Amino acid sequence: MIVAEQKPLDEIRDLIADAGKVLVVGCGTCVTVCFAGGEKEAGILATSLRMASKLNGNAQDVTHLTVQRQCEWEYLDPIEEQIRQAEVVVSLGCGVGVQALAEHFPQAWVVPGLNTSFMGLPTEQGVWEERCAACGSCILGLTGGICPIARCAKQLLNGPCGGSQDGVCEVNAETPCAWQLIYDRLKAHDRLDLLMEIQPPKDWSTSRDGGPRRITREDLRLVAEQVE
Amino acid sequence: MSAADQVPLQIVAYCCHYCAYAAADLAGVLRLRYPGEPKIVELPCTGRLDVLEVLHAFEHGADGVMVAGCLEGDCHFQVGNLNARRRVAMVKDLLNQIGLEPERIEMFNMSSAMASQFAAAAEEMTARVRTLGPNPLREESVS
Structure with a gap:
């Protein structure tokens, strides 16, 4: 929401x-x-x-x-x-x-x-946390369902930075390190192999860098059928 | 006694059915004397306290609001009185932003046997509101 x-x-x-x-x-x-x-x-x-x-x-x-x-x-x-x-x-x-x-x-x-x-969810009654940054190119399939774009302060794609200490982000002691969470989850699912694939620099053109975004679904538009 | 001291005050007392309302009843049975300004509104639990309703009371001229619930840990519905305490804190913050004194609302806790504590709360709230003076939002100042 x-x-x-x-x-x-x-x-x-x-x-x-x-x-x-x-x-x-x-x-x-x-x-x-x-x-x-x-x-x-x-x-x-x-x-x-x-x-x-x-x-x-x-x-x-x-x-x-x-x-x-x-x-x-x-x-x-x-x-x-x-x-x-x-x-x-x-x-x-x-x-x-x-x-x-x-x-x-x-x-x-x-x-x-x-x-x-932000876009997020209530983690307990009265507390909401960010979960999605609407980057337009979802990589949750590679990260065990935990988003490093929305939940890592540096939006890193290939593991944690040096500021990750004891599972906590250096930016805020109340913020868990997203990459620690990703590692723990992939390990629990025996999918650590996913981390071996190096992610190239993210294409931010699908995010805000590409300007205001627009989705058009021709199958849903209410336009008059053109008769040839 | 000055003229200001004689202005009738309107204090709305939101009282929990299981404690403060019964304590007020007992205070009457015991013939305890306390100011008549607090007008009791019975709630099934102070957890029913509604921020908007309280604001409406102030908007329509209430000089003060007292909320009286069970002793902490003794709520008939577990935590209704703790929820009420947080809502009272929220209303205090809102009143402050609006420009009314946050002291015009207060939370009290008592059991159904604590008649003298109810009387003391009514005394304390009436004295406090009398010090603050009538709610400036009243349609007309009662003289």
Whole structure:
């Protein structure tokens, strides 16, 4: 899932400072299950903004609603009227949700209420860790299902660096060395032979280095069939 | 007594059914005297405490909120009171960001037999809120 956390209230207040009517839009998907931008969090933020603005002597009309998924057009159509009435829209979706709102409603001024952090999973209740960097060229089949791109600070492809000590990364004592984890797992599966294959420098063109990415599936597109 | 001391205060007391609510009942049976400001809301467990509900209480003019749950380790539902303690800490942080005093909310722990402790908690919270003064978010200041 996409993991995010709410911006400090003061930062959000600065973003909506000039508006009299504000709409907070939560998202019912990833940011709901990481407790950053779901229905409950949208309600808490809207209430907090109302209280803070009233205490500041400049009461703002802050309402909230939540859509099932901010990153798909069809879920946004039903809230067009509420969007139209708001001077500023605070999106509690991830960065995709913010941009989807801005793109779908060009007349609306949309600001983010969250900092989108990473793609990861909850390792225990209340703790989320990064697991995927969306590099566009998955090598998990060579590394026992443990990603050195997302979980190694140096994104190394051929074993650990000298900063791996006692199974822990030198960057952060709470971060296990990804390559230690990979070694342990390959050893447990008797697949250490996979480490003998030297990996060439990674082609980063499928990642951010190649610019914004796009996937087109002709078999799924709703285009008129061309008759020859 | 100054005029400010006579302003009626509104304190919402979220009380667990298994301890503080029964302790408040016992305090009445024992004819213990304590301030009348705390208005009790019975919860099945303080683990039911909802951050948004508490914020709404403050938004609509509550001067203070006290949350009273079982003694730590004695929760009828294992850890509901520990969850409530963390939520109270979260609300304190939110109030601070909003611009209200975090002291306006507090967590108390007691058993159902601790009537005098309930009365003492009500006394302490009322005195604290009276020192802080009325919630500035009240629609109208009561004089």
